[in-house]
Amino acid sequence: MKSHDIDDLLSALAHAERRRMLDLLMEAPGMGVSALASHFAMSRIAVQKHLRVLERVELVLSRKQGRTRHLFFNPIPIQQIHDRWTTKYSAFWSERVVDIKTRVEAAIRDRKENKSA
Amino acid sequence: MKSHDIDDLLSALAHAERRRMLDLLMEAPGMGVSALASHFAMSRIAVQKHLRVLERVELVLSRKQGRTRHLFFNPIPIQQIHDRWTTKYSAFWSERVVDIKTRVEAAIRDRKENKSA
DNA sequence: TTCATAAGTAACCAATAGGTTACTTATTGC
DNA sequence: GCAATAAGTAACCTATTGGTTACTTATGAA
Structure with missing residues (x-):
């Protein structure tokens, strides 16, 4: 598609x-x-x-x-999108988004500290 | 939603x-x-x-x-739609659409025949 | 401090979406 | 055969979308 x-x-x-x-x-x-x-x-x-x-x-x-x-x-076209989303995103659905945010923010902080060190 | x-x-x-x-x-x-x-x-x-x-x-x-x-x-909003589609359509995905069409067409033919009989 | 950069706002423009009414065509049923 | 009905086409209108350039604000770094 x-x-x-x-x-x-x-x-x-x-x-x-x-x-x-x-x-x-x-x-x-x-x-x-x-x-x-x-x-x-x-x-x-x-x-x-x-x-x-x-x-x-x-x-x-x-x-x-x-x-x-x-x-x-x-209903087939809907199924096609559905299947595509399953393969593409299902791994993400198990994680909590909040965690992604805080983890990345920590990474950004670290980068800064390394720079100034 | x-x-x-x-x-x-x-x-x-x-x-x-x-x-x-x-x-x-x-x-x-x-x-x-x-x-x-x-x-x-x-x-x-x-x-x-x-x-x-x-x-x-x-x-x-x-x-x-x-x-x-x-x-x-x-990814959460996508998951929500995904889940909704699963419950709403997954029953349909097992049938063949062609079969639905021909079955309904047969029903329409029957209705006509009963009317004229 | 001053210059460069990240981001946001405003005003504008063209194309598309979503609706309308009026008219045409083709079956169906009496 | 003729009136009613199912569907389609054309022309039009308004609001929204998706883009632009020009300008403003705020932060970071030399």
Whole structure:
């Protein structure tokens, strides 16, 4: 997954209403655009724009049958980020951040003392 | 964690250069603002603005000593999202999405057939 | 003490995001 | 066949994002 794709995926997820769309599609897979839009205060067009964002990063997949486009939540992109974070950060999660700070501060103090000694 | 906070956290992370800042602070905790900025093509002011975004969501913590402000990466907010996703989505990650789609499509077909019967 | 450096603030600018209304197209059901 | 409905497109508006340069403040060091 490219850095740019991660940008797009995370910013797609960084919007409460879009996450609520995913929640709704998780509960009721196969809804149409208008059916989904009926759950929101904003216009159908606005919902459609949010959907386009979600579809571009494949968090939402769709299949047209007749005049309605059925929408589906795809959890895989989230899993990809999740897995990446696991490998990258899980080692850090065990440490206490406060400790990192104080340890580094001590190191800075030491550096100074050595310099002036 | 409030929905709005999640918005802020994810959009803070949805920027490749900001993530690179976190990477640099992970490797070299305690850097100052200018030292960090020296790794980027953009101006120091731009870096400072990105830092403000990261600090607001506590992905970066800082402590001022003398004239330099030492910066630290805090992995905890990422862990919080990670944990939330684990509980919310891990059940889905085992299924194949294609199966969800075809199953729902079948359900839609059935509904139609029952109606016309 | 004075010069260099770390950091912050202000004002500005262009591009993008998030929303709207109005209009078009294509199925479906009576 | 025709009215209602599902969806999509276009044009527009405002606020926010991401960047810039110019200026200020405060600390460290020769």
